[in-house]
Amino acid sequence: MTLLLVVVGAAVGAPLRYLADRAVQARHDTVFPWGTLTVNVAGSALLAFLAALPAQGAVMALAGTGFCGALTTYSTLGYETVRLLEEGARFHAVANAAASIVAGLGAASCGAALAQALA
Known part of the structure; x- marks a missing residue:
């Protein structure tokens, strides 16, 4: 039963990731991967x-x-991040890695704090 729950959750999450990534990225005319950053955060x-x-x-x-x-x-x-480095967009590559780590940890802290406040 647990395996089925994981499969169902993934079947919803993967297409949503793709659609959200494309929707966000379409709004930005830059090489920076805003869509991936958004879904990860x-x-x-x-x-x-x-x-x-x-x-x-x-x-x-x-x-x-x-x-x-x-x-x-x-x-x-x-x-x-590797693609950005290969294309010579070193600033964007470093910014992508740094922003993903900092924003991801910050978002996780906020998510946990919100759950504790509601519990």
Whole structure:
């Protein structure tokens, strides 16, 4: 049953990641990967929120592991950062890595704080 919950969550999270990434990136005329940054930061906030809630189990399998796991994408972050370096956009590559780490950790802190405030 847990495996099925993870699969269902991932089946929703992966297409949402693609659609959100494309929607955000279409609004910016730059090589900086705003779409990936956006989904990773949002996913970090949501996962930390879920992890800080008292109820776990099925909710965490569906929404945490499945949905957030498919929504966020460390591999794309790595690929896009390397691509930026290869294209000579060194500033954008460094900014992408730094912003992803700082914003992701900040979003996770905010998500956890929100869950604790609501609990």
